[in-house]
Structure formats: structure tokens, C-alpha cells
Amino acid sequence: MKPVSVIKVGGAVVEDEASLLLLLQEFSSLPGRKVLVHGGGRSATRLSARLGIESRMVNGRRVTDEETLRVVTMVYGGLVNKNLVARLQSFGVNALGLTGADVNAIRSHRRPPKEMVMPDGTSEVVDFGFVGDVDEVDGSILGCLIEQGIVPVIAPLTYDGKGGLLNTNADTIASEVACGLAAQGYAVTLTYCFEKRGVLYNAEDENSVIPRMSEKDFRKLVEQGIVSDGMIPKLENAFQALRRGTESVVITCADHLNVKDASGTILVKEGCSA
Amino acid sequence: MKPVSVIKVGGAVVEDEASLLLLLQEFSSLPGRKVLVHGGGRSATRLSARLGIESRMVNGRRVTDEETLRVVTMVYGGLVNKNLVARLQSFGVNALGLTGADVNAIRSHRRPPKEMVMPDGTSEVVDFGFVGDVDEVDGSILGCLIEQGIVPVIAPLTYDGKGGLLNTNADTIASEVACGLAAQGYAVTLTYCFEKRGVLYNAEDENSVIPRMSEKDFRKLVEQGIVSDGMIPKLENAFQALRRGTESVVITCADHLNVKDASGTILVKEGCSA
Numbered sequence: 001m002k003p004v005s006v007i008k009v010g011g012a013v014v015e016d017e018a019s020l021l022l023l024l025q026e027f028s029s030l031p032g033r034k035v036l037v038h039g040g041g042r043s044a045t046r047l048s049a050r051l052g053i054e055s056r057m058v059n060g061r062r063v064t065d066e067e068t069l070r071v072v073t074m075v076y077g078g079l080v081n082k083n084l085v086a087r088l089q090s091f092g093v094n095a096l097g098l099t100g101a102d103v104n105a106i107r108s109h110r111r112p113p114k115e116m117v118m119p120d121g122t123s124e125v126v127d128f129g130f131v132g133d134v135d136e137v138d139g140s141i142l143g144c145l146i147e148q149g150i151v152p153v154i155a156p157l158t159y160d161g162k163g164g165l166l167n168t169n170a171d172t173i174a175s176e177v178a179c180g181l182a183a184q185g186y187a188v189t190l191t192y193c194f195e196k197r198g199v200l201y202n203a204e205d206e207n208s209v210i211p212r213m214s215e216k217d218f219r220k221l222v223e224q225g226i227v228s229d230g231m232i233p234k235l236e237n238a239f240q241a242l243r244r245g246t247e248s249v250v251i252t253c254a255d256h257l258n259v260k261d262a263s264g265t266i267l268v269k270e271g272c273s274a
Numbered sequence: 275m276k277p278v279s280v281i282k283v284g285g286a287v288v289e290d291e292a293s294l295l296l297l298l299q300e301f302s303s304l305p306g307r308k309v310l311v312h313g314g315g316r317s318a319t320r321l322s323a324r325l326g327i328e329s330r331m332v333n334g335r336r337v338t339d340e341e342t343l344r345v346v347t348m349v350y351g352g353l354v355n356k357n358l359v360a361r362l363q364s365f366g367v368n369a370l371g372l373t374g375a376d377v378n379a380i381r382s383h384r385r386p387p388k389e390m391v392m393p394d395g396t397s398e399v400v401d402f403g404f405v406g407d408v409d410e411v412d413g414s415i416l417g418c419l420i421e422q423g424i425v426p427v428i429a430p431l432t433y434d435g436k437g438g439l440l441n442t443n444a445d446t447i448a449s450e451v452a453c454g455l456a457a458q459g460y461a462v463t464l465t466y467c468f469e470k471r472g473v474l475y476n477a478e479d480e481n482s483v484i485p486r487m488s489e490k491d492f493r494k495l496v497e498q499g500i501v502s503d504g505m506i507p508k509l510e511n512a513f514q515a516l517r518r519g520t521e522s523v524v525i526t527c528a529d530h531l532n533v534k535d536a537s538g539t540i541l542v543k544e545g546c547s548a
Contacts, residue, residue, distance in 0.1 A: 051324055051325070073356050073357065074321075074349065074353045077352035077353075077356040077371075078347050078348040078351035078355075079348045079352065081352075082376075082431065083347065085373070085376055086373075086375040086438060086439050087437045089378050089433060089435075089437070090437035094378065095375070095376065095377075096372075096376045096377050097375075097376050098370075099356050099360075101356060101363050102356075102359055102370045103369075148418070150377060157356065159363060161364070163360050163364035164360060165356060
């Protein structure tokens, strides 16, 4: 099986020059086939504010009205994506920026309004607006580009099949892209990069990285309140990728991309020690 | 020789829903290999205004400071490009949005400050800022994508080879892309679409289209004041493409893309009737 690395980096990594530089160095020296998936939420929030558009988040996800869709199309598809592509090219990476609409790579449908539990315990029907839930990643066209030495750099925008773009969480896109490539017979390593070195036992202690975690461990850690907030959907995406054919999933920070020891949290299929 | 159509559409065409729809219909029904190059200046000016950034134009070209570069990256590379790609996909066109940085397709260098004659006849040294003059189009990679049934949709942003994007006139990009493909052995038809049906003898009379024009005719028409203003650099780009191997160049409007009769202005190599 041909190996491929799918790396997801959050907005915080690409929006700060020092951490971006570190990422560019680490990512460009990563050998073999690779794909980068990026966020950009902070820039979107900043541009929205400058334009007088209110950013409404529900459980960490952005409610996307028509104006906000224009903002994220500009920020994710233009500002963040194209600058990443240009910077990567200068590091010798033959980057190609993509949204889900480009070569019809990632198809989604608009999320119907749904009842959600709010932080205060009440429930509310939330219409996220122009937000897409992924239906299908075209792993064949992505694989075809990758085999030509091209490195897809994917913005968190998907395509509704009817001429419209939809805003989609970058963690989800990374997981779906990993599965799409796995379905084409690739041996996929999926790495989620964020500010911490891995999933922590103790959020205050950077050295308390949980080295290995099964889905059973994960459920237990959620029950115990050790894993909480934004880490829950991230890990759910990650375990879904594992269930759907991704060979390995690692949660780590951007400057540990090339470290081969167990510096991050490795998600494992079988129930083993957490 | 394999035929390919390179179509350039201005901002006015893609930024108005009615004319955009017409373009999508015409472009999608155009048979064979094709490339779309687009502008987006009006949207850039509008976003700049909303952000309190002054748009400074010299002889119709945008002075691009750092903030303006961010704006055009968002508008050309994101908003206009990605919406065009999504709309084209819904018309069955396998569109792929590109800037010059993507797959290193269009390399340029930053234009040095240069002395320019202003409309009032005085001269001034103008630094256009982050504006790129094209060095090279990678016709090989574009050809490679086209042969896979992909339709490149190119935003007017080029790449400086050092990690930076540069703002480049879309007419120039269309001409350079046409030449880059011609150098790969393609028989290139380059069409510039704008609001008028072609180059007019009389700007007030839509029916006064000049059917054929050689470069000698063009110089004469400029002397006579019949061709003036923005039409001059457009035609200069067009004749340059003709000199550098493009098979034919047509100036017409977007709803005449598929019309095979001489509805627009056809530029010809030999000196013949204007």
C-alpha cells in the first residue's frame, strides 16, 4: 500500500508567523505523499468584526449566514489558502490549493436545523445556515493529483453539487479526506496538529500527554471529565477516520510532525492502555 | 495540433448575476479544452471601501500596498474564483481554481517603480507595490491538467517564487497563459470578453464593430483616436499573444462565445482591412 500523510493544522498555527514558519519547515521536510488541511477561524472572525458582521458560534461551530459565507470563502479559500500555497512553494512543496468545489473534490449537503444542547443545559433548534456535512470525498482525483507530485492544500469549504459552497469544519474535512484516500488503497496517517503536544491528562501540564488511546479509553476519559470541550469532536472525527480505514491517527503539535517517537497521542484501534 | 480556448472575462461579467449566468451557459457549452481567466476589480474596490482602504488606480491599474494585496487575495483568489468554480461545476465543467502560486503555474517579479505619463500630461514615478510582471507560465502543467479533463479557472494573482503573491492584470494573464499553451504545441484561441460586442469604430454605436484588425490597423486607429483608454493595453496584450504563437485572438462579449460568425473583432497577423 502506498503511504500518504494527511496533516490538519488549525487556524492558530497558520495565522501566527512563528508557528507558521515552523509548520512550513516541518511539513516541507516530511517525506513522500502528503496533504495539508487547514483552518482559519480566527482570521474569519477578525474580518467579520471589521465588516461589522457578528460571529455567532454554537458549541464551537460557526453559524454561517450569507454574509459569513462570503467572509469564509474569502478568508479560507483566498487569504489563508493562497498564502499557504505560496509559502509552501517557496519551501519546494508543489502545493495546489483546493476547496471542495475544485475538481468536485468534496461534496456535502447543507446541514438541516437541529436540536442542540447548549452549555447552560437548555436545548435549542439551531440552523447553522451555509454549513455542509460531508457526503463524499473524491479520493480518486485527490490520489491522481498526489501521484503527479502535487500536494493538495485543502481549505475548509465544501461543495453542495448545486453551485454553492458550504462552510465545513476542518477537522471533519481532514478525517473525510483520510477516509477517501484509504478507500483508494492508500495507507493513510492522519495527524491533527494543535497548540498542545497531544491529549493531556492534565490541561495545565504539557508533560502529561496521553501516549495511546483507544475509543473505549476515550469514552472513559470523557466520563471522567479529563477529555472535554473542543477535544471531544476532534477525537470523534479522529476515531471515525480510524474506523473507516485510516491506518493511524496522531494528535500532536505542528513542530512535532517529523518526530517519530511517541511524542503525541496515538489513537489505536484495539482497547489498550490509556 | 490540439485546440484549446482561453477565455478572459472581466469583473463586470462575473460580478453581475445575469451576465454571469449567460457566461456560465456559454462557457459550459463551449466544446473541447478550455481555460477561464477572470478579473474582479469592482469587488476588490468594494471590499476595500468597506474596510476603509483607499483604492488608488494609475492608468487603470491598481496600486497594491500590503493591505490591498490581502484584499485582492481574498477577492480574486477566494470570493470570485471559488464561486466561479462552484457555479461552473454545477454546469458540468470540471473547474479547478488556480492562482499563479498553485502548482507554481505563473511566475512573476515585482514591478520596479517606473516613470509614467499621467492623464494630465505630467510624468510621475509610480510604485505599484505588490504588482507582478509575468516571467513565465508553466504551460506544461496547465496542459497536463487540461488533458485530464480539468478546466483551469485562473485568478489574476501571480507568484514571485519567494513565497509571495502578486497582483497581475487579468488581460495580461490571459495573454501569457495563451502563449504558454501555444509553446506546448496547442492551437490556442484567445477570447477577451467584455461589455461590448467588439472593438467599436464609434463607442456610441454597438453596431460599429470593427470586424478584423491587424497590428498596423491598431496603431493607426490609436493615432486617429478611435481606439483609446483601456482598450489600448487590452489590444497590446492581445497582439502580443498573436506575435508569440497564439493562433487567433477575438474581442467580443460574453454572450457571443459560441457564435462562430464574425460577431466580434478578430485580430489578424497580416496587415489587412480595418
